[in-house]
Amino acid sequence: MFNKRIKIKELLAQEPASQEVTVMGWVRTFRNNQFIALNDGSTNNHLQVVLELGKFPEEILKRITTSASLRVQGIVEPSLGKGQKMDLKAVSIEILGDSDAEKYPLQPKKHSLEFLREKAHLRFRTNTFGAVFRVRHALAFAVHQFFNERGFIYLHTPIITASDAEGAGEMFRVTTLPMDGTAPKNEDGSINYKEDFFGRSTNLTVSGQLEGELGATAFGEIYTFGPTFRAENSNTARHLAEFWMIEPEMAFYDLEDNMNLAEAFIKYIIGYAMDHNAEDLHFLDQRLAEEEKQLPQDKRSEMGLLDKLKFVVDNQFERITYTEAIDILRESNHNKKKKFQYEITGWGMDLQSEHERYLVEKHFKKPVILSNYPAAIKAFYMRQNEDGKTVAAMDILAPGIGEIVGGSQREERMDRLTTRMKEMHIPEEELWWYLDTRRFGTVPHAGFGLGFERMVQFVTGMNNIRDVIAFPRTPGSADF
Ligand code: ATP
Ligand code: MN
Numbered sequence: 001m002f003n004k005r006i007k008i009k010e011l012l013a014q015e016p017a018s019q020e021v022t023v024m025g026w027v028r029t030f031r032n033n034q035f036i037a038l039n040d041g042s043t044n045n046h047l048q049v050v051l052e053l054g055k056f057p058e059e060i061l062k063r064i065t066t067s068a069s070l071r072v073q074g075i076v077e078p079s080l081g082k083g084q085k086m087d088l089k090a091v092s093i094e095i096l097g098d099s100d101a102e103k104y105p106l107q108p109k110k111h112s113l114e115f116l117r118e119k120a121h122l123r124f125r126t127n128t129f130g131a132v133f134r135v136r137h138a139l140a141f142a143v144h145q146f147f148n149e150r151g152f153i154y155l156h157t158p159i160i161t162a163s164d165a166e167g168a169g170e171m172f173r174v175t176t177l178p179m180d181g182t183a184p185k186n187e188d189g190s191i192n193y194k195e196d197f198f199g200r201s202t203n204l205t206v207s208g209q210l211e212g213e214l215g216a217t218a219f220g221e222i223y224t225f226g227p228t229f230r231a232e233n234s235n236t237a238r239h240l241a242e243f244w245m246i247e248p249e250m251a252f253y254d255l256e257d258n259m260n261l262a263e264a265f266i267k268y269i270i271g272y273a274m275d276h277n278a279e280d281l282h283f284l285d286q287r288l289a290e291e292e293k294q295l296p297q298d299k300r301s302e303m304g305l306l307d308k309l310k311f312v313v314d315n316q317f318e319r320i321t322y323t324e325a326i327d328i329l330r331e332s333n334h335n336k337k338k339k340f341q342y343e344i345t346g347w348g349m350d351l352q353s354e355h356e357r358y359l360v361e362k363h364f365k366k367p368v369i370l371s372n373y374p375a376a377i378k379a380f381y382m383r384q385n386e387d388g389k390t391v392a393a394m395d396i397l398a399p400g401i402g403e404i405v406g407g408s409q410r411e412e413r414m415d416r417l418t419t420r421m422k423e424m425h426i427p428e429e430e431l432w433w434y435l436d437t438r439r440f441g442t443v444p445h446a447g448f449g450l451g452f453e454r455m456v457q458f459v460t461g462m463n464n465i466r467d468v469i470a471f472p473r474t475p476g477s478a479d480f
């Protein structure tokens with residue numbers, strides 16, 4: 001058997017008592033031909049491996065270079081140095097894989113996040129990305145645990161879809177037809193997708209919601225957690241072309257039930273990461289504090305990362321209606337001094353991210369749930385309120401991120417739903433299967449979508465969404 005090793009995280013949690021162990025990992029640094037900082041990805045804390053001078057041949061020593069992989073067997077002893085509680089006194093060292101120090105792209109120094117994005121295949125081997133991706137894992141695990149504890153069914157909705165009715169965003173087409181102009185055509189010259197692989201035109205999904213509702217109206221409560229795709233050409237720090245979304249759908253929920261669930265969910269997964277990834281979050285807290293030192297005073301966050309997370313977990317989210325939000329924005333000094341790039345034109349306008357961030361960061365200084373938006377700026381499936389102009393929608397806005405959740409109570413009344421679809425030119429024939437849930441035993445129900453990467457951004461304090469997904473897909477970029 002090859003793999004009889006202890007992970008460094010587990011070892012560092014023990015007391016050093018002359019135990020004999022085998023570790024494996026990658027060299028971060030090697031000083032004075034004596035001290036190896038070894039990392040195996042289980043934690044950001046390196047294990048200090050100590051080599052007795054003269055004990056190991058020169059041929060071995062010169063192969064201990066940055067990012068070389070090693071198997072080290074040795075004895076654990078209390079450290080004489082200050083930085084760590086234990087050393088591993090090496091008895092034997094095996095080089096598993098050499099790493100040419102001249103060619104290895106990541107030097108043992110601080111690199112910019114932009115530089116590391118170009119080296120995304122190796123950036124997991126840095127402290128920052130080690131911490132980010134362990135936290136991402138913890139959050140993903142917590143998502144499943146939260147819903148599982150509550151009896152939700154994890155439903156895998158399709159990635160390839162034929163419906164283009166949802167209107168959540170621009171879509172990527174899926175086709176096997178030739179791109180060289182020889183694809184079969186209709187009489188009017190347009191492409192004949194009846195000849196395509198699925199016998200119709202298909203796309204990558206922008207959301208699993210509509211299929212999710214089919215599950216909710218049988219199981220009661222379901223959630224999806226999978227990749228979604230939007231061909232939106234928005235090169236922002238909050239948009240990806242491929243991102244992961246969590247979409248719970250619940251029968252017998254109204255808008256308030258929906259908000260309660262979303263708030264409890266967000267607090268739960270943040271709390272989980274705080275409990276299970278304290279070291280990583282501490283590291284990221286320090287990283288962010290360092291980074292913010294470079295910013296002018298007024299651009300710095302008022303709270304550190306850990307303080308912010310604790311604050312979010314411990315405090316109720318602010319809940320206001322869209323109409324109240326417009327009033328607050330209109331009356332704000334920020335607006336009166338004409339500091340918004342997009343003017344507050346009044347009721348009915350769509351909120352821009354600068355408006356959302358003003359509400360969250362300047363006015364309330366906490367997460368905000370905005371509800372009851374004008375019907376005209378929301379999707380067809382949202383439940384129509386009795387005022388005849390708003391729908392039972394809710395968005396959750398988070399400090400530093402803006403919109404993190406979008407959801408609503410769904411329109412369960414067939415006549416209201418089809419009337420709205422007609423107004424919005426959405427053909428009923430295409431969504432016959434969706435409408436069947438309203439035909440056969442319809443129920444009040446609700447749901448929301450949480451962009452997973454935005455959540456990871458919020459918890460890790462990373463400014464750019466490209467730095468919280470392993471291999472980001474954005475306009476003009478699909479490396480690795
Ligand atoms: P935005 O206004 O920020 O573009 P949206 O209104 O298009 O968001 P929804 O369609 O409601 O968003 O999607 C649900 C959630 O998915 C959003 O709240 C957000 O967290 C996330 N999200 C949406 N688009 C993207 C994207 N391109 N990349 C990453 N996450 C996204
Ligand atoms: Mn969008």
